[in-house]
Amino acid sequence: MVAGVSVLAKCRVCGRRAVYWVPWANTWFCKEHFVEYFKRRVIRTYEKYFPKNHERILVAVSGGKDSVALLHSLTPHLLDKGLKVSALFIDLGIKNYSQKAYRIVYENTHKLGIPLIVTRLADHGFTIDYVAYLVVKRIIRRPVCSICGLVKRYLMNKTAVEKGFDLILTGHTLNDALAFATQNIYSGNIYDLVKLKPYIPGRDGLVARGKPLLFVYEAETKWFVEAVEAPVLDVKCPHTPRTESIIIHVKKSLEELDEKHPGYMSMAMKNIVDKLIPLLEEKLPKPRLVKCRICGMPSSTDPCGFCRLKIRISKYRLGRISS
Ligand code: SF4
Ligand code: ZN
Ligand code: ZN
Numbered sequence: 001m002v003a004g005v006s007v008l009a010k011c012r013v014c015g016r017r018a019v020y021w022v023p024w025a026n027t028w029f030c031k032e033h034f035v036e037y038f039k040r041r042v043i044r045t046y047e048k049y050f051p052k053n054h055e056r057i058l059v060a061v062s063g064g065k066d067s068v069a070l071l072h073s074l075t076p077h078l079l080d081k082g083l084k085v086s087a088l089f090i091d092l093g094i095k096n097y098s099q100k101a102y103r104i105v106y107e108n109t110h111k112l113g114i115p116l117i118v119t120r121l122a123d124h125g126f127t128i129d130y131v132a133y134l135v136v137k138r139i140i141r142r143p144v145c146s147i148c149g150l151v152k153r154y155l156m157n158k159t160a161v162e163k164g165f166d167l168i169l170t171g172h173t174l175n176d177a178l179a180f181a182t183q184n185i186y187s188g189n190i191y192d193l194v195k196l197k198p199y200i201p202g203r204d205g206l207v208a209r210g211k212p213l214l215f216v217y218e219a220e221t222k223w224f225v226e227a228v229e230a231p232v233l234d235v236k237c238p239h240t241p242r243t244e245s246i247i248i249h250v251k252k253s254l255e256e257l258d259e260k261h262p263g264y265m266s267m268a269m270k271n272i273v274d275k276l277i278p279l280l281e282e283k284l285p286k287p288r289l290v291k292c293r294i295c296g297m298p299s300s301t302d303p304c305g306f307c308r309l310k311i312r313i314s315k316y317r318l319g320r321i322s323s
Pocket of ligand 1: 144145237240
Protein backbone atom coordinates (compact mmCIF):
# COMPACT_ATOMS: atom_id res chain seq x y z
CA MET A 1 0.00 0.00 0.00
CA VAL A 2 1.39 3.32 -1.00
CA ALA A 3 0.93 6.83 0.30
CA GLY A 4 3.24 9.75 0.06
CA VAL A 5 3.87 13.12 -1.41
CA SER A 6 4.65 13.05 -5.08
CA VAL A 7 6.52 15.92 -6.67
CA LEU A 8 4.97 15.31 -10.07
CA ALA A 9 1.60 13.63 -9.56
CA LYS A 10 -1.54 15.73 -9.73
CA CYS A 11 -4.88 15.25 -8.00
CA ARG A 12 -7.37 13.64 -10.38
CA VAL A 13 -10.11 16.01 -9.25
CA CYS A 14 -8.52 19.45 -9.06
CA GLY A 15 -5.10 19.06 -10.70
CA ARG A 16 -3.24 20.42 -7.66
CA ARG A 17 -0.21 18.63 -6.22
CA ALA A 18 -1.28 15.14 -5.09
CA VAL A 19 -0.54 13.73 -1.65
CA TYR A 20 -2.24 10.33 -1.59
CA TRP A 21 -1.86 7.49 -4.06
CA VAL A 22 -4.78 5.08 -3.72
CA PRO A 23 -3.75 1.95 -5.64
CA TRP A 24 -7.19 0.24 -5.61
CA ALA A 25 -8.73 3.37 -7.11
CA ASN A 26 -5.68 3.82 -9.40
CA THR A 27 -5.82 7.49 -8.45
CA TRP A 28 -3.82 10.34 -6.96
CA PHE A 29 -5.64 12.77 -4.65
CA CYS A 30 -4.76 16.00 -2.90
CA LYS A 31 -5.61 16.04 0.81
CA GLU A 32 -9.00 17.72 0.35
CA HIS A 33 -10.16 15.37 -2.38
CA PHE A 34 -8.90 12.27 -0.57
CA VAL A 35 -11.07 13.30 2.41
CA GLU A 36 -14.02 13.78 0.06
CA TYR A 37 -13.39 10.37 -1.62
CA PHE A 38 -13.17 8.61 1.77
CA LYS A 39 -16.35 10.18 3.13
CA ARG A 40 -18.22 9.40 -0.08
CA ARG A 41 -17.33 5.70 0.18
CA VAL A 42 -18.42 5.45 3.82
CA ILE A 43 -21.67 7.30 3.16
CA ARG A 44 -22.32 5.11 0.10
CA THR A 45 -22.07 1.94 2.23
CA TYR A 46 -24.42 3.46 4.80
CA GLU A 47 -26.97 4.56 2.22
CA LYS A 48 -26.84 1.27 0.29
CA TYR A 49 -27.04 -1.25 3.13
CA PHE A 50 -28.75 0.48 6.06
CA PRO A 51 -32.54 0.83 6.30
CA LYS A 52 -33.83 4.36 6.80
CA ASN A 53 -35.88 3.69 9.94
CA HIS A 54 -33.08 4.29 12.46
CA GLU A 55 -33.22 7.51 14.46
CA ARG A 56 -30.88 7.22 17.45
CA ILE A 57 -27.40 6.04 16.61
CA LEU A 58 -24.60 5.04 18.98
CA VAL A 59 -21.07 5.04 17.52
CA ALA A 60 -18.64 2.87 19.50
CA VAL A 61 -15.28 4.66 19.64
CA SER A 62 -12.13 3.12 21.13
CA GLY A 63 -9.75 5.97 20.26
CA GLY A 64 -8.01 3.89 17.56
CA LYS A 65 -7.75 5.20 14.00
CA ASP A 66 -10.62 3.11 12.59
CA SER A 67 -13.37 4.15 15.01
CA VAL A 68 -12.14 7.76 14.99
CA ALA A 69 -12.27 7.73 11.16
CA LEU A 70 -15.82 6.37 11.33
CA LEU A 71 -16.87 9.12 13.72
CA HIS A 72 -15.46 11.94 11.56
CA SER A 73 -16.54 10.57 8.19
CA LEU A 74 -20.14 9.56 8.91
CA THR A 75 -21.40 11.64 11.85
CA PRO A 76 -21.81 14.94 9.93
CA HIS A 77 -23.88 13.09 7.29
CA LEU A 78 -26.10 11.46 9.94
CA LEU A 79 -26.62 14.78 11.73
CA ASP A 80 -27.50 16.46 8.42
CA LYS A 81 -30.21 13.82 7.99
CA GLY A 82 -31.68 14.90 11.35
CA LEU A 83 -30.61 11.72 13.18
CA LYS A 84 -29.45 11.73 16.81
CA VAL A 85 -25.85 10.56 17.19
CA SER A 86 -23.86 9.86 20.36
CA ALA A 87 -20.48 8.23 20.85
CA LEU A 88 -19.87 5.39 23.28
CA PHE A 89 -16.56 4.80 25.04
CA ILE A 90 -16.14 1.58 27.03
CA ASP A 91 -13.59 1.99 29.83
CA LEU A 92 -12.12 -1.50 30.09
CA GLY A 93 -9.91 -0.65 33.07
CA ILE A 94 -6.58 -1.25 31.33
CA LYS A 95 -3.70 0.53 33.09
CA ASN A 96 -1.72 3.04 31.01
CA TYR A 97 -4.22 2.62 28.19
CA SER A 98 -7.89 3.18 29.04
CA GLN A 99 -7.40 6.69 30.44
CA LYS A 100 -5.38 7.77 27.39
CA ALA A 101 -8.02 6.26 25.11
CA TYR A 102 -10.77 8.12 26.97
CA ARG A 103 -9.01 11.48 26.50
CA ILE A 104 -8.62 10.84 22.76
CA VAL A 105 -12.29 9.93 22.39
CA TYR A 106 -13.32 12.95 24.44
CA GLU A 107 -11.23 15.30 22.23
CA ASN A 108 -12.80 13.89 19.06
CA THR A 109 -16.39 14.07 20.27
CA HIS A 110 -15.76 17.57 21.61
CA LYS A 111 -14.38 18.63 18.22
CA LEU A 112 -17.50 17.26 16.48
CA GLY A 113 -19.88 18.53 19.16
CA ILE A 114 -21.55 15.19 19.82
CA PRO A 115 -22.48 13.70 23.23
CA LEU A 116 -20.18 11.07 24.72
CA ILE A 117 -21.48 8.20 26.84
CA VAL A 118 -18.92 6.39 29.01
CA THR A 119 -19.54 2.86 30.30
CA ARG A 120 -17.10 1.46 32.89
CA LEU A 121 -16.43 -2.25 33.14
CA ALA A 122 -15.23 -1.62 36.73
CA ASP A 123 -18.85 -0.78 37.61
CA HIS A 124 -19.58 -4.48 36.99
CA GLY A 125 -16.93 -5.53 39.51
CA PHE A 126 -13.87 -6.32 37.39
CA THR A 127 -11.53 -4.98 34.70
CA ILE A 128 -9.72 -6.43 31.70
CA ASP A 129 -6.45 -6.16 33.66
CA TYR A 130 -8.03 -8.43 36.28
CA VAL A 131 -9.22 -10.83 33.56
CA ALA A 132 -5.61 -10.94 32.25
CA TYR A 133 -4.42 -11.85 35.76
CA LEU A 134 -7.01 -14.65 35.95
CA VAL A 135 -5.97 -15.93 32.51
CA VAL A 136 -2.34 -16.17 33.70
CA LYS A 137 -3.57 -18.05 36.81
CA ARG A 138 -5.62 -20.33 34.52
CA ILE A 139 -8.84 -19.45 36.34
CA ILE A 140 -10.15 -18.21 33.00
CA ARG A 141 -9.23 -20.49 30.11
CA ARG A 142 -9.87 -18.20 27.17
CA PRO A 143 -7.53 -15.59 25.65
CA VAL A 144 -7.88 -12.10 27.16
CA CYS A 145 -8.91 -10.61 23.80
CA SER A 146 -11.70 -13.15 23.43
CA ILE A 147 -13.11 -12.13 26.84
CA CYS A 148 -12.57 -8.47 25.96
CA GLY A 149 -14.62 -8.96 22.77
CA LEU A 150 -17.46 -10.59 24.73
CA VAL A 151 -17.41 -7.74 27.28
CA LYS A 152 -17.45 -5.04 24.59
CA ARG A 153 -20.33 -6.63 22.66
CA TYR A 154 -22.32 -7.05 25.87
CA LEU A 155 -21.76 -3.50 27.15
CA MET A 156 -22.46 -1.96 23.74
CA ASN A 157 -25.83 -3.69 23.52
CA LYS A 158 -26.75 -3.09 27.17
CA THR A 159 -25.93 0.63 26.90
CA ALA A 160 -27.86 0.97 23.64
CA VAL A 161 -30.93 -0.77 25.13
CA GLU A 162 -30.85 1.24 28.36
CA LYS A 163 -30.34 4.59 26.62
CA GLY A 164 -32.84 3.97 23.83
CA PHE A 165 -30.52 3.74 20.78
CA ASP A 166 -31.75 1.71 17.82
CA LEU A 167 -28.47 1.25 15.91
CA ILE A 168 -24.87 0.63 17.01
CA LEU A 169 -22.03 1.44 14.60
CA THR A 170 -18.51 0.03 14.91
CA GLY A 171 -15.30 0.81 13.03
CA HIS A 172 -14.46 -2.65 11.63
CA THR A 173 -12.46 -2.21 8.42
CA LEU A 174 -11.94 -4.34 5.33
CA ASN A 175 -8.57 -5.90 6.27
CA ASP A 176 -9.75 -7.48 9.54
CA ALA A 177 -13.23 -8.33 8.27
CA LEU A 178 -11.96 -10.11 5.15
CA ALA A 179 -9.35 -12.03 7.16
CA PHE A 180 -12.14 -13.21 9.53
CA ALA A 181 -14.42 -14.04 6.60
CA THR A 182 -11.66 -16.06 4.90
CA GLN A 183 -10.81 -17.88 8.11
CA ASN A 184 -14.50 -18.63 8.74
CA ILE A 185 -14.89 -20.02 5.21
CA TYR A 186 -11.81 -22.25 5.62
CA SER A 187 -12.90 -23.49 9.04
CA GLY A 188 -16.57 -23.93 8.04
CA ASN A 189 -17.75 -21.48 10.68
CA ILE A 190 -20.78 -20.38 8.72
CA TYR A 191 -22.67 -18.71 11.60
CA ASP A 192 -19.82 -16.26 12.20
CA LEU A 193 -19.38 -15.70 8.47
CA VAL A 194 -22.95 -14.44 7.98
CA LYS A 195 -22.39 -11.80 10.68
CA LEU A 196 -19.74 -10.16 8.49
CA LYS A 197 -22.06 -7.88 6.61
CA PRO A 198 -22.45 -4.11 6.76
CA TYR A 199 -25.82 -4.24 8.54
CA ILE A 200 -27.41 -6.75 10.93
CA PRO A 201 -31.02 -6.00 11.92
CA GLY A 202 -31.96 -5.98 15.61
CA ARG A 203 -34.11 -8.72 17.14
CA ASP A 204 -35.25 -10.03 20.53
CA GLY A 205 -33.43 -7.35 22.55
CA LEU A 206 -30.34 -7.28 20.33
CA VAL A 207 -29.93 -3.78 18.92
CA ALA A 208 -29.22 -3.47 15.16
CA ARG A 209 -25.51 -3.20 14.32
CA GLY A 210 -23.56 -1.83 11.41
CA LYS A 211 -20.04 -1.62 10.02
CA PRO A 212 -19.97 1.30 7.58
CA LEU A 213 -16.18 0.91 7.05
CA LEU A 214 -16.49 -2.68 5.85
CA PHE A 215 -15.20 -1.85 2.34
CA VAL A 216 -12.57 0.64 3.48
CA TYR A 217 -8.91 -0.37 3.67
CA GLU A 218 -7.08 0.04 6.98
CA ALA A 219 -4.48 2.20 5.23
CA GLU A 220 -7.22 4.60 4.16
CA THR A 221 -8.44 5.16 7.72
CA LYS A 222 -4.84 6.02 8.68
CA TRP A 223 -4.56 8.58 5.85
CA PHE A 224 -8.02 9.96 6.62
CA VAL A 225 -7.36 10.67 10.32
CA GLU A 226 -4.04 12.28 9.33
CA ALA A 227 -5.74 14.40 6.68
CA VAL A 228 -8.52 15.67 8.99
CA GLU A 229 -6.01 16.02 11.86
CA ALA A 230 -8.10 13.93 14.24
CA PRO A 231 -6.31 12.84 17.43
CA VAL A 232 -5.86 9.06 17.66
CA LEU A 233 -4.45 6.74 20.29
CA ASP A 234 -0.73 6.17 19.78
CA VAL A 235 -0.19 3.42 22.35
CA LYS A 236 -0.96 -0.28 22.01
CA CYS A 237 -3.07 -2.16 24.50
CA PRO A 238 -0.65 -4.03 26.84
CA HIS A 239 -2.71 -7.20 26.31
CA THR A 240 -2.16 -7.26 22.52
CA PRO A 241 -1.11 -10.87 21.79
CA ARG A 242 2.64 -11.26 21.32
CA THR A 243 2.43 -14.26 19.03
CA GLU A 244 0.81 -14.04 15.62
CA SER A 245 -2.40 -16.02 15.30
CA ILE A 246 -3.56 -17.76 12.09
CA ILE A 247 -5.90 -14.86 11.43
CA ILE A 248 -2.97 -12.40 11.39
CA HIS A 249 -1.16 -14.63 8.87
CA VAL A 250 -4.31 -14.79 6.73
CA LYS A 251 -4.61 -11.00 6.91
CA LYS A 252 -0.98 -10.50 5.84
CA SER A 253 -1.39 -12.91 2.91
CA LEU A 254 -4.49 -11.04 1.74
CA GLU A 255 -2.65 -7.71 2.00
CA GLU A 256 0.27 -9.09 -0.04
CA LEU A 257 -2.16 -10.30 -2.67
CA ASP A 258 -3.81 -6.89 -2.76
CA GLU A 259 -0.46 -5.19 -3.25
CA LYS A 260 0.06 -7.31 -6.37
CA HIS A 261 -3.55 -6.99 -7.51
CA PRO A 262 -4.92 -3.69 -6.13
CA GLY A 263 -8.60 -3.87 -5.26
CA TYR A 264 -8.62 -7.66 -4.76
CA MET A 265 -9.65 -7.44 -1.08
CA SER A 266 -12.46 -5.02 -1.66
CA MET A 267 -13.79 -7.10 -4.58
CA ALA A 268 -13.67 -10.26 -2.43
CA MET A 269 -15.54 -8.58 0.45
CA LYS A 270 -18.23 -7.27 -1.91
CA ASN A 271 -18.76 -10.74 -3.38
CA ILE A 272 -18.96 -12.30 0.07
CA VAL A 273 -21.47 -9.67 1.24
CA ASP A 274 -23.61 -9.41 -1.91
CA LYS A 275 -23.52 -13.01 -3.19
CA LEU A 276 -22.31 -15.57 -0.65
CA ILE A 277 -23.92 -14.38 2.61
CA PRO A 278 -27.46 -13.96 1.16
CA LEU A 279 -27.31 -17.54 -0.17
CA LEU A 280 -26.12 -18.89 3.19
CA GLU A 281 -28.75 -16.91 5.09
CA GLU A 282 -31.52 -18.54 3.08
CA LYS A 283 -30.37 -21.98 4.24
CA LEU A 284 -29.44 -21.23 7.85
CA PRO A 285 -31.95 -21.18 10.69
CA LYS A 286 -31.65 -18.05 12.86
CA PRO A 287 -29.70 -18.87 16.05
CA ARG A 288 -32.07 -19.14 19.01
CA LEU A 289 -31.88 -16.29 21.52
CA VAL A 290 -33.00 -16.51 25.14
CA LYS A 291 -33.28 -13.92 27.88
CA CYS A 292 -30.51 -14.22 30.49
CA ARG A 293 -32.21 -15.04 33.80
CA ILE A 294 -29.71 -12.82 35.66
CA CYS A 295 -29.37 -9.64 33.62
CA GLY A 296 -32.28 -9.97 31.17
CA MET A 297 -30.07 -9.38 28.11
CA PRO A 298 -30.50 -11.57 25.00
CA SER A 299 -28.05 -14.43 24.66
CA SER A 300 -27.57 -17.83 23.05
CA THR A 301 -27.02 -19.28 26.55
CA ASP A 302 -28.70 -18.81 29.93
CA PRO A 303 -27.03 -17.29 31.93
CA CYS A 304 -25.35 -15.17 29.27
CA GLY A 305 -21.56 -15.25 28.73
CA PHE A 306 -21.07 -11.98 30.63
CA CYS A 307 -22.99 -13.19 33.71
CA ARG A 308 -21.18 -16.55 33.62
CA LEU A 309 -17.88 -14.65 33.61
CA LYS A 310 -19.01 -12.57 36.59
CA ILE A 311 -20.05 -15.73 38.45
CA ARG A 312 -16.65 -17.35 37.82
CA ILE A 313 -14.82 -14.24 39.04
CA SER A 314 -16.90 -14.03 42.23
CA LYS A 315 -16.43 -17.77 42.91
CA TYR A 316 -12.66 -17.25 42.64
CA ARG A 317 -12.82 -14.28 45.00
CA LEU A 318 -14.78 -16.35 47.50
CA GLY A 319 -12.13 -19.06 47.31
CA ARG A 320 -14.51 -21.58 45.69
CA ILE A 321 -12.17 -22.18 42.73
CA SER A 322 -8.41 -22.14 42.65
CA SER A 323 -5.72 -22.37 40.00
FE1 SF4 B 1 -9.14 -5.84 24.37
FE2 SF4 B 1 -7.24 -7.43 23.35
FE3 SF4 B 1 -7.87 -5.14 22.14
FE4 SF4 B 1 -6.60 -5.10 24.49
S1 SF4 B 1 -5.79 -5.93 22.55
S2 SF4 B 1 -8.35 -3.81 23.89
S3 SF4 B 1 -7.51 -6.85 25.50
S4 SF4 B 1 -9.21 -6.91 22.39
ZN1 ZN C 1 -7.73 17.79 -5.38
ZN1 ZN D 1 -26.62 -12.01 31.76
